Amino acid sequence: MALRVYDDKIGGTLVERKYPNAYFINDGDIREYVTHLKPPYGEGFYHEICFENVHIGFGNVSLKNKVLLYFEADFDSVEMHFSLKGRSAALSDNFGYKVCFDSYQHNIIYAHQMSGQMEFDGHEMQILEINLAPAFFTKFLPEDSDVFNTFRNAIEKQHSCLINPHHNRISLEMYQILNDIIHCERKGIFKRIYLEAKVAELLLLQLEQLFKSESSSSLLKKDEEKIYAVRDFIINNLDQNCSLVDLAHQVGTNEFTLKKGFKELFGTTVFNFWNDTKMEQAKKMLLEGDLNINEISDIIGYKNPRHFSAAFKRKYNLIPSKLRNTNGITH
Structure with missing residues (x-):
């Protein structure tokens, strides 16, 4: 499992990771990485935590200008994506269209060995994304919903897609859990138990919100x-x-x-x-x-x-x- 994020114009690699087997195989460890963003892009950090079936990444950066980066990933993943602040977009041949997120939005994405480009447009960017092994994620999908069955079939056929073409708003309950994950200070196995519970709770809220098929906001x-x-x-x-x-x-x-x-x-x-x-x-x-x-x-x-x-x-x-x-x- 490898991920590379780079700038084609400058020619520099920002992030290059070969993730440990703990993402799929239980070796009893939690692995953590912190990447610091530096000029000319801006300032900030991106913190990664990974263990069996789960990879959590969250960051907060201040950008001087719009940033265009490229990425390559050689693995399949289901991503719980939360855009807390700022605007971002990703374009990949796997999708055939640009996937854009604005502040306060979330969705679930299946990505099959993605490569493409990412755009970040916002003075302050804050995101949290949780990547799950597809076989692990599908265990949680209810079977009595057309939306969930369509997404499950896409995973089985390795067709990258969004679980819902329209992003949902991040609820207050979700914000609380996201905050708990970001500020978790437990260590070792206790940290893993805590984060596993929070990820499951967060996924529950996402799936419930989708299942309820809430009507769109009447607000401008x-x-x-x-x-x-x-x-x-x-x-x-x-x-x-x-x-x-x-x-x-x-x-x-x-x-x-x-x-x-x-x-x-x-x-x-x-x-x-x-x-x-x-x-x-x-x-x-x-x-x-x-x-x-x-x-x-x-x-x-x-x-x-x-x-x-x-x-x-x-x-x-x-x-x-x-x-x-x-x-x-x-x-």
Whole structure:
């Protein structure tokens, strides 16, 4: 199994990997690689983790200009692709058409010994892709769906394709799992067990979303992007206190569009999401950090620790000090 990514114009190889047998055969090891992107392309990293049947890759890069690269792969793979930020496209003779991803989109791709070119167009690019051995992946496919049966037949005939011609939106549940994978700090066999569970959970959400055949969004593309911008603002500014009008005006929309669109995209209200995100962050700091409860309360925007404790109890049915005293048993 080998992969090569190179720049035909400059003549340099960026990535060249001969992946270990652990991708298909269980040798008990997890292999990890980190590739750093350097000028003239931009700056950033791409982190790879591989073990039996699974290869996980995620990265975050800042590009100065549009980047065109070429790739060659001598193996078959089913890829769970998540485009978190930025715009990318891949063109290969296997497909016969350009496969494009924009921010917040995901899909499942079967690739048979692909070669071609990739374009990256976006100041900040953030992706996560999980490659599964085809025989391993097909074990999870339900048999009572035309969509899944068509995809299974394509894998058997080694015809590269997308499981769905239209990309789906990344849900809040998916975002949480993607974040868990990216920030996993476990080691050895415990890391593998954890990541295997997260990959299975993520695949479940993708297949469920496909099976439900959700109707397309009623939002305009420009409004959808603004609502994702509000989500990103909330995640990065947990200590802020903004009204719905403030948030709407910040991204150039109105209160009605924000309320309706956020509920449609994420299945919850703006402030329920904000509160849940605060509580999840607080829980993580309580279990994994050394900050006291007053400090955590302040970081997530509660000036009164008693108000924070009350909100935390409503969410998890126990007070913050009790969670910390259990030493992570409830995590």
